[in-house]
Amino acid sequence: MEKYTFKDFKSDQEVRWCPGCGDHAVLAALQRAMPRVSEILGYDKERYVVVSGIGCSSRLPYYMDTYGFHSIHGRATAISTGIKVANPELSVWQACGDGDALAIGGNHFIHAIRRNIDINIILFNNRIYGLTKGQYSPTSKFGAITKTSPYGTVEHPFNPGSLVLGAKGTFFARGLDTELKLNEEIMVAAAVHNGTSVMEMLTNCVIFNNGTHAEISDKAWRADRTIVLRHGEKMIFGKDRDKGLVLDGLRLKVVTIGEKGITEDDILTHDAHSDNIGIHMMLADMKYPEYPVALGVIRDVPDITYDAAVRMQVEQVSAKSKIHCVDDLLRSGSTWEVR
Amino acid sequence: MQHKVIDTKDVVIRFAGDSGDGMQLTGSLFADMSAIYGNELSTFPDYPAEIRAPHGTLSGVSGFQVHIGSEHITTPGDLCDLLVAMNPAALKTNAKWLKRTAMVLVDGDTFDEEGLKKAGFRDDPIAEMHIEDRTVIVAPITTLTEESLKDSGLDVKSVHKCKNMFTLGMACFIYSRPLEYIYQYLERKFGKKHPEMVAPNKKVLTDGYNYAANIQAIPNTYTVEPAHLPKGLYRNMTGNQATAWGFLAASEKSGRPLFCGSYPITPATAILEELAIHKSLGVKTLQAEDEIAGICTAIGAAYAGDLAVTTTSGPGLSLKSEALGLAVMTELPIVIVDVQRAGPSTGIPTKTEQSDLNQVLYGRNGECPIAVVAAHSPAHCFDTAFYASKLALEHMMPVIMLSEGFLGNGSEPWRIPSMKDYPEIRPPFAGEEDIPFKPFRRDPHTMVRKWGLPGQKGYEHRVGGLEKNHDGVLSSDPANHEMMVRERAEKVARLADVIPPLEVIGNGSGRLLVVGWGGTYGHLYTAVMQARAEGKDVGYAHFDYINPLPKNTAEVFGRYERILVCELNCGQFAGYLRTVLPQFTYQQYNKVQGQPFLVQEISDAIDSAL
Numbered sequence: 001m002e003k004y005t006f007k008d009f010k011s012d013q014e015v016r017w018c019p020g021c022g023d024h025a026v027l028a029a030l031q032r033a034m035p036r037v038s039e040i041l042g043y044d045k046e047r048y049v050v051v052s053g054i055g056c057s058s059r060l061p062y063y064m065d066t067y068g069f070h071s072i073h074g075r076a077t078a079i080s081t082g083i084k085v086a087n088p089e090l091s092v093w094q095a096c097g098d099g100d101a102l103a104i105g106g107n108h109f110i111h112a113i114r115r116n117i118d119i120n121i122i123l124f125n126n127r128i129y130g131l132t133k134g135q136y137s138p139t140s141k142f143g144a145i146t147k148t149s150p151y152g153t154v155e156h157p158f159n160p161g162s163l164v165l166g167a168k169g170t171f172f173a174r175g176l177d178t179e180l181k182l183n184e185e186i187m188v189a190a191a192v193h194n195g196t197s198v199m200e201m202l203t204n205c206v207i208f209n210n211g212t213h214a215e216i217s218d219k220a221w222r223a224d225r226t227i228v229l230r231h232g233e234k235m236i237f238g239k240d241r242d243k244g245l246v247l248d249g250l251r252l253k254v255v256t257i258g259e260k261g262i263t264e265d266d267i268l269t270h271d272a273h274s275d276n277i278g279i280h281m282m283l284a285d286m287k288y289p290e291y292p293v294a295l296g297v298i299r300d301v302p303d304i305t306y307d308a309a310v311r312m313q314v315e316q317v318s319a320k321s322k323i324h325c326v327d328d329l330l331r332s333g334s335t336w337e338v339r
Numbered sequence: 340m341q342h343k344v345i346d347t348k349d350v351v352i353r354f355a356g357d358s359g360d361g362m363q364l365t366g367s368l369f370a371d372m373s374a375i376y377g378n379e380l381s382t383f384p385d386y387p388a389e390i391r392a393p394h395g396t397l398s399g400v401s402g403f404q405v406h407i408g409s410e411h412i413t414t415p416g417d418l419c420d421l422l423v424a425m426n427p428a429a430l431k432t433n434a435k436w437l438k439r440t441a442m443v444l445v446d447g448d449t450f451d452e453e454g455l456k457k458a459g460f461r462d463d464p465i466a467e468m469h470i471e472d473r474t475v476i477v478a479p480i481t482t483l484t485e486e487s488l489k490d491s492g493l494d495v496k497s498v499h500k501c502k503n504m505f506t507l508g509m510a511c512f513i514y515s516r517p518l519e520y521i522y523q524y525l526e527r528k529f530g531k532k533h534p535e536m537v538a539p540n541k542k543v544l545t546d547g548y549n550y551a552a553n554i555q556a557i558p559n560t561y562t563v564e565p566a567h568l569p570k571g572l573y574r575n576m577t578g579n580q581a582t583a584w585g586f587l588a589a590s591e592k593s594g595r596p597l598f599c600g601s602y603p604i605t606p607a608t609a610i611l612e613e614l615a616i617h618k619s620l621g622v623k624t625l626q627a628e629d630e631i632a633g634i635c636t637a638i639g640a641a642y643a644g645d646l647a648v649t650t651t652s653g654p655g656l657s658l659k660s661e662a663l664g665l666a667v668m669t670e671l672p673i674v675i676v677d678v679q680r681a682g683p684s685t686g687i688p689t690k691t692e693q694s695d696l697n698q699v700l701y702g703r704n705g706e707c708p709i710a711v712v713a714a715h716s717p718a719h720c721f722d723t724a725f726y727a728s729k730l731a732l733e734h735m736m737p738v739i740m741l742s743e744g745f746l747g748n749g750s751e752p753w754r755i756p757s758m759k760d761y762p763e764i765r766p767p768f769a770g771e772e773d774i775p776f777k778p779f780r781r782d783p784h785t786m787v788r789k790w791g792l793p794g795q796k797g798y799e800h801r802v803g804g805l806e807k808n809h810d811g812v813l814s815s816d817p818a819n820h821e822m823m824v825r826e827r828a829e830k831v832a833r834l835a836d837v838i839p840p841l842e843v844i845g846n847g848s849g850r851l852l853v854v855g856w857g858g859t860y861g862h863l864y865t866a867v868m869q870a871r872a873e874g875k876d877v878g879y880a881h882f883d884y885i886n887p888l889p890k891n892t893a894e895v896f897g898r899y900e901r902i903l904v905c906e907l908n909c910g911q912f913a914g915y916l917r918t919v920l921p922q923f924t925y926q927q928y929n930k931v932q933g934q935p936f937l938v939q940e941i942s943d944a945i946d947s948a949l
Contacts, residue, residue, distance in 0.1 A: 013812075046796045051639070054804075061801050062813065067793040069642055070803025071635070072665050078600075078632040082639025082647070083793070085623055086598055090643065090793055108635075111628035310625075314618045321619030326588045329617065330755045335574045336375045338754075 022177030022203030033187035057124035074105025134208035161284030349408030351416030356425030366403025377565025383415035413861035427458035448481035508547025578746035583613035585724025593764035600636035690933025691745035715860035786830035848898035866941035
């Protein structure tokens with residue numbers, strides 16, 4: 001197998017996102033993650049297929065020097081599913097937006113997760129329709145003022161993490177456009193995971209929704225308002241690494257280490273591999289200002305994948321069946337001879 | 340009474356009853372038994388959308404018509420020689436299908452006050468239906484079945500489920516059918532899981548047969564000799580089964596694994612069900628979350644290198660429209676099956692029609708022509724699916740295969756072919772010479788692009804719904820767009836170079852050419868042959884290829900004074916012909932009742948067109 005660098009995954013196409021768009025950083029993380037994935041899993045470059053739907057982020061396949069499919073609005077997940085079932089050897093990656101995956105493509109999204117097909121979905125969440133120039137999306141905050149909600153939306157947003165875990169997803173992670181290293185780490189973990197891996201990337205749209213994630217992403221307070229979860233590590237955060245999460249009855253609670261007798265030992269340890277979906281749901285649901293917003297791999301549990309199950313069934317049925325070619329089939333069952 | 344055994348060329352039998360009475364099974368068994376006996380035959384299941392409509396009501400009547408003969412049979416028959424009516428509602432809805440000479444067999448036990456009321460009869464159903472001149476046999480079938488099974492230990496519900504076997508036994512006596520085949524069937528069906536049901540069913544069947552022989556109410560019995568079919572191994576095929584098997588055959592001949600992404604929809608679902616059985620041939624079936632996912636998973640599978648199909652009916656095809664455009668734009672090989680039903684919207688889901696033609700020809704955004712082929716009989720669905728796949732795979736394009744409820748559910752005996760008689764399918768895979776791979780460079784003769792498969796080194800490329808140039812690079816250049824639009828259309832048009840020419844049945848030129856397409860073949864063929872036997876100057880051309888039309892179409896049309904286009908819609912093919920070949924005048928004969936043509940209707944249309 002060849003050894004790759006990020007340059008091997010850059011296509012010759014000019015990247016046409018707006019300057020300052022959060023998508024640039026996610027693309028860079030993916031181009032850096034793929035050589036690492038190749039190293040770990042032994043994938044040649046021709047095994048990668050990048051699929052997308054419609055929207056700003058869905059331009060991504062053109063910028064990757066891999067096999068790529070820029071499909072139609074909302075349908076990327078169905079196209080990815082077909083590709084993976086047809087050839088499970090392929091490493092299928094998908095770029096889609098919050099409108100693309102959760103509004104028009106919501107049905108395919110939840111059913112892919114339910115089936116646990118082994119694809120890697122990067123969900124760019126900028127809480128706005130960018131390519132159509134600024135309408136509210138299924139993740140826009142209640143009351144958001146946009147071109148189609150001049151007096152504020154009267155709709156509640158989806159939290160993608162709750163949706164994924166509600167569909168019994170086996171992998172959910174959250175990244176932030178400015179966290180290049182973390183995003184790369186998440187992507188590698190997603191590739192290693194067998195099953196549907198959903199990576200929510202909080203991205204900024206400089207033109208139509210500038211600063212939508214600023215209350216947590218701004219460098220001045222990012223460390224205090226987000227928590228990076230890593231399996232086996234304590235749930236500690238804050239500029240001074242003095243805050244942590246504990247369970248208070250059936251709820252999570254933010255505590256300060258050193259206050260009220262709290263020590264590091266009292267802080268929860270993140271178990272991404274636990275089959276207890278409840279704690280993962282609580283972590284995915286944490287919102288500022290009550291909680292820090294969780295980043296990193298929140299859930300990563302093993303389960304049978306759809307593509308593997310399909311393949312296994314074909315093998316099992318073939319082993320038992322007497323029908324191995326169409327001539328066998330044509331002559332099977334009830335027939336009669338005319339002499 | 341003097342009992343005669345009459346030898347006849349053909350008979351039509353219609354089994355009708357409540358949708359829970361097992362009429363579809365009874366009809367199929369009669370058909371299968373007759374096929375094995377050596378008759379030619381055609382079947383027509385005519386059932387309601389309700390799985391179990393309220394008992395005894397008109398809306399719950401399920402029918403199955405079977406036409407058997409010692410000569411060539413091409414239709415399920417217009418009118419029937421025997422109507423089996425398991426209740427008053429079945430008599431009411433089906434009496435209109437009786438020949439003047441027909442026999443009617445009814446279960447007298449169901450003709451009580453309540454039964455008559457539910458069917459809307461006052462007191463004398465025979466008089467109210469004006470069928471006093473037919474031979475009506477009133478047999479207490481329910482009571483006789485109960486009597487037959489009184490020592491069986493079965494509960495009342497199970498006993499009543501055997502009524503159809505009593506009826507079938509009576510029909511077997513009337514048409515001199517041996518019971519052995521049905522015995523064997525019952526053993527196969529119940530032998531393993533419900534061995535206790537084998538003996539009771541056999542007993543009721545035999546008792547029905549003997550009852551018919553003993554009552555002396557049946558004036559004549561009939562024999563229908565085996566037909567002189569070409570030698571060979573035969574089986575009975577429904578159109579949906581044949582469609583599924585045609586795809587399996589294409590998969591084998593192309594070496595491409597078969598993928599089917601479909602959403603359940605009447606009357607197409609049986610294709611997905613059939614494919615799901617045959618995993619031993621490597622087929623991957625995905626029951627999608629919706630119609631759109633059905634076609635999109637197929638498009639994904641095609642991109643990855645499979646022979647990919649999706650199966651649906653009219654409303655489902657509407658949902659797939661945008662993705663059809665994507666398949667055209669990305670130039671990927673998929674086959675879309677539309678088993679048409681009565682529309683628009685939900686329409687009459689279980690009834691047949693040919694009214695999706697405009698949708699398949701025109702129902703997409705942009706300049707988006709798609710190749711369209713149509714099956715003309717249940718068994719012909721096998722070849723249609725095979726050759727639709729061949730066109731798709733060798734020409735890198737979506738192909739729509741039109742079937743109809745009438746074909747999908749109908750069945751006919753089929754002489755089993757050998758796969759060695761079918762051609763190889765050779766997709767245009769990209770080779771070493773195509774590196775660096777430019778996905779939309781075309782063969783100058785066929786306009787076909789090459790297929791570069793993910794997983795293979797050196798062919799990395801991007802496809803998608805946006806307009807591109809030959810190199811696969813996005814382009815909104817005006818001249819490039821027009822060139823690509825015209826090239827995609829030209830690729831479809833040039834299929835005319837590889838599809839078979841239009842053939843004429845009957846007179847090669849003359850007064851009138853009857854034109855049809857799809858599942859009306861049997862009726863049109865029979866009507867034209869009858870007209871010719873009566874000395875009328877008629878020819879018949881049937882289109883299996885709709886877009887493009889066979890190359891010689893204009894030349895054939897030019898040899899006739901008049902052209903009569905017959906179809907089960909308001910004139911969609913006629914309208915298409917007017918667009919494509921405007922130099923001719925087209926007369927129309929149309930019917931949109933959710934029912935197939937009657938031969939008589941076509942005969943009348945021929946007479947008035949001559």
